[in-house]
Amino acid sequence: MQITERRVGNAVILDLVGELTYANRTTFKGAVDRVKSSGCRQMILNMHGVRFLDSSALGTLALVAQSLSGTPGRIALLNPQSYVKEIITLANLHQMLPVYHSEQDAIAATNLPAAR
Amino acid sequence: MGEPAPHITPPVNVETVSKPAPVILLVDDDEITRIGMAGRLKRLGYRVIEAVDGSAGLAAIRSHRPDLVILDWMMPGMDGPSVCEAIRADHELRSSQVVLMTAHDRPEQIAEGLSRGADDFLSKAASKQEVLARVQASLRSSALVREIEHTRDDLDRSHKLLSAKQQELENELQSAAAFVRAQLPMPGIPAQGIAMHWAYQPSLALGGDLFQVCSWGPDALGLYILDASGHGVSAALRAVGLMSFLREDNLVKAVGSFDPGAIVNEANRRFPLSQDGDYFTLWVGRLDLSSCTLTYATAGHGGAFLHAAAGESRWLASASLPLGFDPDSTFESARTQLQPHDRLYLLSDGIYEAPSTTGELWGKPRLQATLEEHRTSSLVHSITETMAIAHQWLDGDIFPDDVALLGLEIQDRSTPHKRRG
Numbered sequence: 001m002q003i004t005e006r007r008v009g010n011a012v013i014l015d016l017v018g019e020l021t022y023a024n025r026t027t028f029k030g031a032v033d034r035v036k037s038s039g040c041r042q043m044i045l046n047m048h049g050v051r052f053l054d055s056s057a058l059g060t061l062a063l064v065a066q067s068l069s070g071t072p073g074r075i076a077l078l079n080p081q082s083y084v085k086e087i088i089t090l091a092n093l094h095q096m097l098p099v100y101h102s103e104q105d106a107i108a109a110t111n112l113p114a115a116r
Numbered sequence: 117m118g119e120p121a122p123h124i125t126p127p128v129n130v131e132t133v134s135k136p137a138p139v140i141l142l143v144d145d146d147e148i149t150r151i152g153m154a155g156r157l158k159r160l161g162y163r164v165i166e167a168v169d170g171s172a173g174l175a176a177i178r179s180h181r182p183d184l185v186i187l188d189w190m191m192p193g194m195d196g197p198s199v200c201e202a203i204r205a206d207h208e209l210r211s212s213q214v215v216l217m218t219a220h221d222r223p224e225q226i227a228e229g230l231s232r233g234a235d236d237f238l239s240k241a242a243s244k245q246e247v248l249a250r251v252q253a254s255l256r257s258s259a260l261v262r263e264i265e266h267t268r269d270d271l272d273r274s275h276k277l278l279s280a281k282q283q284e285l286e287n288e289l290q291s292a293a294a295f296v297r298a299q300l301p302m303p304g305i306p307a308q309g310i311a312m313h314w315a316y317q318p319s320l321a322l323g324g325d326l327f328q329v330c331s332w333g334p335d336a337l338g339l340y341i342l343d344a345s346g347h348g349v350s351a352a353l354r355a356v357g358l359m360s361f362l363r364e365d366n367l368v369k370a371v372g373s374f375d376p377g378a379i380v381n382e383a384n385r386r387f388p389l390s391q392d393g394d395y396f397t398l399w400v401g402r403l404d405l406s407s408c409t410l411t412y413a414t415a416g417h418g419g420a421f422l423h424a425a426a427g428e429s430r431w432l433a434s435a436s437l438p439l440g441f442d443p444d445s446t447f448e449s450a451r452t453q454l455q456p457h458d459r460l461y462l463l464s465d466g467i468y469e470a471p472s473t474t475g476e477l478w479g480k481p482r483l484q485a486t487l488e489e490h491r492t493s494s495l496v497h498s499i500t501e502t503m504a505i506a507h508q509w510l511d512g513d514i515f516p517d518d519v520a521l522l523g524l525e526i527q528d529r530s531t532p533h534k535r536r537g
Binding site (some may be wrong): 058066089095 | 343390391392393395416477517
């Protein structure tokens with residue numbers, strides 16, 4: 001899995017490419033933690049390049065969402081494709097991590113104080 | 117002949133306190149030469165063993181395992197090259213370091229000696245310096261060979277230890293797998309009027325998918341299938357933990373009812389997402405045996421498939437979070453009526469997420485179609501064939517995820533039911 005970090009305004013976007021699985025969940029979580037510890041309050045996980053998501057990765061995403069609950073931070077998923085989108089929907093993860101289909105929408109939504 | 121004394125490098129390892137002097141076996145039938153060479157070597161600090169011919173030399177190699185063998189070429193009976201050949205042919209002795217000693221050192225003789233197993237040559241006319249240099253060089257080679265042999269022996273011992281440990285772990289794993297398997301229900305008739313069969317294939321020896329069909333209160337069967345994220349020992353241990361929670365006696369104490377929604381809500385509270393992001397998905401049902409009403413609730417589980425004998429077949433699942441994702445989630449019970457000859461399948465996602473060789477997943481529609489195609493087959497045959505077709509799709513024996521497929525069939529209800537046991 002390749003993870004590229006870029007900043008758009010106050011938001012940090014992590015562009016994820018490859019498979020998000022048990023094998024690389026530590027790398028993924030490390031990248032998320034680095035963004036959090038940098039003081040960023042607005043994080044967007046760009047799922048467009050993620051081909052596969054296993055059950056462990058689903059747990060890791062839930063853990064990320066839980067870790068931001070009750071903090072002023074906002075996190076969202078951007079543009080998951082086909083299979084990954086289906087998995088997220090089946091597990092109802094979008095209840096915890098809102099899904100957006102454009103970067104602008106994701107940035108706008110995570111910037112709103114009321115957004116979750 | 118006097119020895120030209122000084123500036124001779126002392127032999128390696130000789131005179132060191134910690135290591136004994138290297139042992140050299142000198143094999144020569146000519147007593148005068150043998151005594152002379154033995155004296156030279158002893159004065160250089162080596163321990164010397166003498167043998168008077170080839171056969172005695174071979175016997176001495178076996179009994180003393182010298183660091184170096186110096187062999188005369190010409191001897192009655194076994195000559196030097198024949199002894200070399202015998203050494204190289206012997207598995208125990210073949211790594212011995214052998215120097216052939218000759219009065220002549222013609223190139224063709226040297227070539228023959230080397231081809232028959234000697235490591236080096238020494239002229240009987242060699243100076244003390246040359247003798248020392250060749251002996252030291254040969255002993256260096258010998259020491260290296262011994263070191264390699266020791267390392268090999270150490271590796272062999274370590275390998276044996278590791279193999280034994282591996283076997284021990286494997287045995288423990290198999291015991292644990294047998295224990296987990298023993299938690300699963302016995303196929304057959306869990307209650308009068310209900311037939312049940314299942315297939316289970318964990319992706320590793322131990323699986324994180326478990327299921328059960330058991331009594332939950334009077335006149336009802338509890339049914340559930342759970343999936344602990346991940347595979348192997350850790351997932352199996354967590355799965356057995358949740359299974360214990362779902363035992364009839366525990367549910368009475370912990371939940372106070374057998375309502376699937378209430379059970380899932382309590383499980384959601386008791387089984388939070390672990391620090392490593394481990395969690396469960398769960399499908400829980402309660403089948404009222406008198407009315408054949410099925411009440412069920414799900415937590416992120418792909419669900420159960422109701423194959424209706426008449427009317428529309430359907431998936432009994434609802435969009436819900438897995439256990440522990442959100443402690444504030446609430447899970448509601450849903451209800452459906454089962455009819456005679458309906459089949460209810462509980463299954464893990466491992467079966468419909470089986471990938472083909474091109475990576476295409478088998479998918480729920482293909483699984484459903486396969487189950488429906490076996491409408492007229494027996495329940496056992498339907499499950500066995502569905503597993504076989506999933507295997508064909510996979511084109512392999514081992515599924516990447518745990519696979520469980522459990523089927524229940526409502527039999528003809530014309531006679532009053534009676535709960536088993």
